[in-house]
Amino acid sequence: MNHILHITASNTPAVVERLLQVTRYRGYQLTGLQMTPRADSRSVAIRLSVSGDKPIHLLTSQLHKLYDVQQLELAGSELAVLSA
Amino acid sequence: MKGAELVLKVLQQHGVDSIFGYPGGAIMPIYDALYQSSVKHYLCRHEQGGAFSAIGYARASGKVGVCMATSGPGATNLITSLADAMLDSVPVVAITGQVSQAVMGTDAFQEIDVLGLSLAVTKHSFMVRSVDELAATLNDAFAIALSGRPGPVLVDIPKDVQLAELDYQPEATTSVRPVPVATSLANAAKARALIAGAKKPVAYIGGGVHMAGAMPQLQQFLAANPMPSVTTLKAMGSVAKDNAHYLGMLGMHGTQAANLAVQQCDLLICLGARFDDRVTGNLQKFAPLAKVIHVDIDPAEINKVRFADAALLGDMQQILPAISAGTDCADWLNHCAQLKQQYGWRYDHPGERIYAPLMLKQLSERMPDNSVVACDVGQHQMWVAQHMRFSHPRNHLSSGGLGTMGFGLPAAIGAKLARPQDTVITVTGDGSFMMNVQELATIKRFRLPVKIVVIDNQRLGMVKQWQQLFFNARYSETDLSDNPDFVALAAAFAIPGHCITRKDEVESALEAMFTWPGPYLLHVCIDDKDNVWPLVPPGAANEDMITEAKA
Numbered sequence: 324m325n326h327i328l329h330i331t332a333s334n335t336p337a338v339v340e341r342l343l344q345v346t347r348y349r350g351y352q353l354t355g356l357q358m359t360p361r362a363d364s365r366s367v368a369i370r371l372s373v374s375g376d377k378p379i380h381l382l383t384s385q386l387h388k389l390y391d392v393q394q395l396e397l398a399g400s401e402l403a404v405l406s407a
Numbered sequence: 408m409k410g411a412e413l414v415l416k417v418l419q420q421h422g423v424d425s426i427f428g429y430p431g432g433a434i435m436p437i438y439d440a441l442y443q444s445s446v447k448h449y450l451c452r453h454e455q456g457g458a459f460s461a462i463g464y465a466r467a468s469g470k471v472g473v474c475m476a477t478s479g480p481g482a483t484n485l486i487t488s489l490a491d492a493m494l495d496s497v498p499v500v501a502i503t504g505q506v507s508q509a510v511m512g513t514d515a516f517q518e519i520d521v522l523g524l525s526l527a528v529t530k531h532s533f534m535v536r537s538v539d540e541l542a543a544t545l546n547d548a549f550a551i552a553l554s555g556r557p558g559p560v561l562v563d564i565p566k567d568v569q570l571a572e573l574d575y576q577p578e579a580t581t582s583v584r585p586v587p588v589a590t591s592l593a594n595a596a597k598a599r600a601l602i603a604g605a606k607k608p609v610a611y612i613g614g615g616v617h618m619a620g621a622m623p624q625l626q627q628f629l630a631a632n633p634m635p636s637v638t639t640l641k642a643m644g645s646v647a648k649d650n651a652h653y654l655g656m657l658g659m660h661g662t663q664a665a666n667l668a669v670q671q672c673d674l675l676i677c678l679g680a681r682f683d684d685r686v687t688g689n690l691q692k693f694a695p696l697a698k699v700i701h702v703d704i705d706p707a708e709i710n711k712v713r714f715a716d717a718a719l720l721g722d723m724q725q726i727l728p729a730i731s732a733g734t735d736c737a738d739w740l741n742h743c744a745q746l747k748q749q750y751g752w753r754y755d756h757p758g759e760r761i762y763a764p765l766m767l768k769q770l771s772e773r774m775p776d777n778s779v780v781a782c783d784v785g786q787h788q789m790w791v792a793q794h795m796r797f798s799h800p801r802n803h804l805s806s807g808g809l810g811t812m813g814f815g816l817p818a819a820i821g822a823k824l825a826r827p828q829d830t831v832i833t834v835t836g837d838g839s840f841m842m843n844v845q846e847l848a849t850i851k852r853f854r855l856p857v858k859i860v861v862i863d864n865q866r867l868g869m870v871k872q873w874q875q876l877f878f879n880a881r882y883s884e885t886d887l888s889d890n891p892d893f894v895a896l897a898a899a900f901a902i903p904g905h906c907i908t909r910k911d912e913v914e915s916a917l918e919a920m921f922t923w924p925g926p927y928l929l930h931v932c933i934d935d936k937d938n939v940w941p942l943v944p945p946g947a948a949n950e951d952m953i954t955e956a957k958a
Contacts, residue, residue: 336534337522344526384707390531390551 325354326379327398330369333391334360342371342392345385351375366393410538411436411569414502415444417545423473425449425464425824427457431477432517434504436569449824449853452845454481456817458488459843462497463821466804467779467831471498471552472821478505479517482563483524487811490528492559494808495641496618498552499559500545505534507567521563530558538571554586556705557618588704590721592729598700598717599732605674605698607739608634611657611686614641614807615679615703617800619723625678626650628727632734635672635743637665639680640807644797652740654747658686659943660789663750666941666949668743669694676700676730679723682712683808692948702726752794759909760934763787763862764794766913767834770860771795773917777802778830779822783815783839786868789939791834813842819857820849830858830921837863837890847900850926858920859902859928861893864935872938876958877945897928904928 332338339358346353355372373382379397386395408416414437418426427449430438441448451457454476461472476485482503492499505511506518525532531551533544541564548560602608616625626647629636636646637657646653655662657669669675675697680686687693690712701708701715702723709718719726756762767790774780780795781804782788788805797803804822806814819833840861850857867885874882894904904927907916913931920927941952 337526337532340523341526348527381711384709384711388705388707 324376324379325372325374328371328373328383328386329396329398330371330386330392331394332367332369332389333393334365334367335391338367338391339369341389342369342386345389346371346373346382349382349385350377351382408573408575409436409440409569410541410564410571410573411440413538413541413573413575414545414564414569415440415446416575417542418446418473419444421471421549423471426473426475427451427460427464427821428475429454429457429477429481431481431504433478433506433566434475434481434502434569436566437475437502437504437564449820449849451817452848453843454484455488455813456843456846456849458485458499458501459491459814459817460821460824460846460849461499461501462488462492462495462814463781463804463818464825465492465497465499465821466495466818467801467822468825469801470825471500471549473500473502475502476504477517478503478521479519481517482521483519485561486524486528487809489525489559489561491806491809491811491814493528493530495806496557496614497559498557500548500552501529501559501561503561503563504569505563505565508536508565509567511565521561525561525563528559529561532561532563534563535565535568538568538573541568542575550586555588556615588722590725591719592726594717594719595726595729598719598730601674601698601700601717602632602676602730602734603732605734606736607672608632608674608676608734608736609668609672609697610634610636611639611669611675611677611680612636612642612645613639613678613680614800616642616645616723619679619704621723621727622799624724624727628731631731633740634676634734634736635668635740637661637669639683639686640792640805642680642800643792643803643805644800648796648798652743654743656792658683658949659688660793660939660941661949662793663941663952663954664743664746666943666952667746667750669697670948670950672697674698674700676702677715678702678727679704681708687712688943688949689946700730702730759911761908761910761913761931763790763931763933763937765910766931767791767794769913770832770834770917773921774832775830775921778832779804779819779826781815781819781822781831781833782806783833783835784810784812785836785839786864786872786939787834787836787839787862789869790862812839815839816843816859817846817849819859820846820855823855823857832858832860834860834862836868837861837865837887837893838867840893841890844896847897847902850902851900854925856925859897859926860920860931861928862931862933863890863893864933864937865890866935868935869939871935875938876942876953893928893930902926902928904930906930906932908932
């Protein structure tokens, strides 16, 4: 199943690596990635497209734990079961 | 003030009195600052050992453990220990030197991408780019290590940042301010209804209870809601010794009573645990009749592997009183008491050779109150969990999640430095002991009175046991019969020792070990045929335990 995650995160050197590492390790495939620094350059807007057979909350709950992640929303009507 | 001096100042402000590490080129400015600092540095003999000592310090005390290493190999040697801290949720701050920013990315001498390496083994990690952000970064590291579910944090500091000057006026004290825990009691009523209606409830207790400081609330909960309780490896010692309904550890090498009770229960109250595969066995067959209440501080653990009928997130100290409902399950308590009696341990082992379970029971009964036991990994680790009793989880240090051989000796060093007034014993195996044996030099240097019990079957015992049971007795690379003379090895580090082979030598040998004022090594030779029982085979349900009689 495909999912699109809209993430706002601190603009730190390894932030995208952290997101991708968790996505891979937790068993989801990356199908798309867009990243746009915000105007103040302190944060970045990231659109992460993933696919996987597992429920998406297993990924969103792990991504929420990343210290750099400020906000995470699933596109459309999907909602994570639990949010940080 | 230089950045390097600021590092020490910030550590002092956080109340750090002991750090564990090993110097090298890229961290020399910090070691130079250390030369005149009041922070006590303990030189380990391998960075992995130093980080394990920081873990032992943290787990025995509840404080943040701090370790340091240089760039490149120093930092990579920390990785295993940080992974251990990650999987067992231990608050550690690791400080690594890095090559100067001017040469970063050029494959400079002892340069490796430490930030990149840290991603999978830390709760968070930083690379400090400017001396102006150094103090705030270190403060954040301490706060993150302790906040919510604790864990390791790495701070990589390039050499130019260590050498940079800044005008810094430190605060007199800096209290660690963990991020407050948001607690939701929305499902408390549902949990109370489940508890009040349960005929066969069981409390499944993990390390999250004591790490939340909720030991008193746990005892009150179990008193107000009498029910059988079981613990994970990390939670041994959580249930008061006088609680008659405690059944021991559950899981692959758990007690038969604990596993059977969980398999039969109609309500499983999971407190600060995570349904680890070594606990559940075959997940589909685990506690098949049970509804689940899951209390945890980490949202990612809820519904990760087992659906929770009622989940409560947040501070265990608040949640436990809020879900207390009273129980009415006298028949169930009687049934579990019968299981406990029926499947109690037997120590009537035939022959003269030392039977490790009995020896560990004797050790447990003889060691002073509040002693700390640091284990290694393997058969002896399971025997310790089965046959020793602890008054608090901080007295039982065992590598649970990562299962890291080589943990025990350096963890004991950290525990002894955290709690110098308490007796500290490491129970290790002949395989595990050799993995960080160099830390005997640390014990010698600092004259640490750590007691070392090496249980020696001249095998990698747990692997051998699995080869025997599941690989047609093809003993591939598990023979250690050419072990060194452990007593002579200890003597090379000025540590006295003694070797025993017979049951009738155990009591006097333990007496000699505890009477000796300094470090001491007791070499305990056991039969290589002895195995750990019971055992839930891979893929089986927890009620399908293999016992010695069945094997």
